Amino acid sequence: MQYVPTNFARQCFVKKKLNMMMMTIRFRKNLWPVQFAFHSSGAGSLSAGWALFARENELRIGDxxxxxxxxxxDAILDLHVFRNHCDVMH
Structure with a gap:
């Protein structure tokens, strides 16, 4: 699950008065359907579809x-990913 900042969620989705909606992430010229859930706390999250997107695009902790x-x-989001290339020594 990927959390979405509260102010972004409020600005973009409160107007629609929905608790859940389908969105499209556009990344490297490909389209990925994901579900956006707006929580009563005011925050939001990307759920269904996000895990597949993250796995297939090899997202890692720190990206x-x-x-x-x-x-x-049409609920389309462009996604820009900045990779964390630092190896952490334990």
Whole structure:
């Protein structure tokens, strides 16, 4: 599950008055359907579909994902990933 910042969730999705909706992540010219859930706390999360996206695109702990809402009507997000290339020694 990927959490979405509260202010982003409120700005983009409260207007729709939905608790859950399908969205599309656009990454490397591919489209990935994911489910967005808006929580009563005001935060949101990407759930169904996110794990498959993360696995198939080899996301790792420490990678930074920046979401950019490019079309609110069709719920399309561009995703920019900045890879963490630091190896942590234990």
């Amino acid at each position: 930074v994902c920046i979401f950019e809402l490019v079309n609110s009507e």
